[in-house]
Amino acid sequence: MKKIRYIPYGYTLRNGRTIIERGEADVIREIFDAYIGGASLKCIAEQLTERRIPYSERTNIWDKARIARIIDNAKYIGDGEYDPIIDEDMYESAVSLKTARQRNTFERNCEGINLLRDYVRCEKCGAPMRRRISNKHRIRESWMCTNEECGLKVRIGDTQLLEKVTVLINRIISNSKLLVPRQQKKHEMSPAVQKTNNEISLELERDNPNEDFIIAKTIAMASQLYWDSNTKLQIAASIARKRAEMMNPQDEFNIAYFTDLVSYISLDEGGKIKLHTKTETEIGDEDNGSNQDT
Structure with missing residues (x-):
């Protein structure tokens, strides 16, 4: 040897x-x-x-x-x-x-x-980024922020970008809890809920309250409370987790897995990337999977 x-x-x-x-x-x-x-x-x-x-x-x-x-x-x-x-x-x-x-x-x-062209955004300002090619550099590919006031330019090769995205998707597949959004703090009732609640209270103070009116308003208030909470997002996360658990880690970029799990990706200086999932969680290069609530 x-x-x-x-x-x-x-x-x-x-x-x-x-x-x-x-x-x-x-x-x-x-x-x-x-x-x-x-x-x-x-x-x-x-x-x-x-x-x-x-x-x-x-x-x-x-x-x-x-x-x-x-x-x-x-x-x-x-x-x-x-x-x-x-x-x-x-x-x-x-x-x-x-x-x-x-x-x-x-x-x-x-x-x-070609798929990622519609999914890449600037980490600094959130604007879409456009891919550019130049033969003057060792790494020919770069992504330019379309916001002229920002002007962020990230030089990263196609293969490296796809590999980074694949690594993060594999991280989700290995730990589907990364798709669970953080619990939101309880908020005060929205104006719409307060209005409906007041209408119910006023009706109840009448000598002969209208039961049908109260029932209809109670249902409407429950519906509004549902939309004001993150219950819908939690249900979506549960469905997404079940789908991720049926996936297998990949050696190469998988278009179907990406479109199933990801809303968009953001690029930052130095070529750091972050996946923004369809359940409104974020997974970045520096994350180790421990930043999610269980």
């Missing part, structure tokens, strides 16, 4: 010659088998990290980029310097699959970004 990988994972140097490192070669074959079998780059990386499989003497942390480099590396089928670890058919299958998945991911990202 090497402290710094000057040669590809799966090989080592012995007496000045590059030879196969058998333990690492087994991991290489496992990676190709898993990827061809349907596992994602992220899933493979997480499993190897969880199992503490060393990548080098310095780290046993794996990520998508390392797995992708291994799959792209044609040296594993052998050349003049490197002995083969896998056969050519396995390599071609994995590379073809990776190309197809990248194409599908690009198409899904386009669909996701």
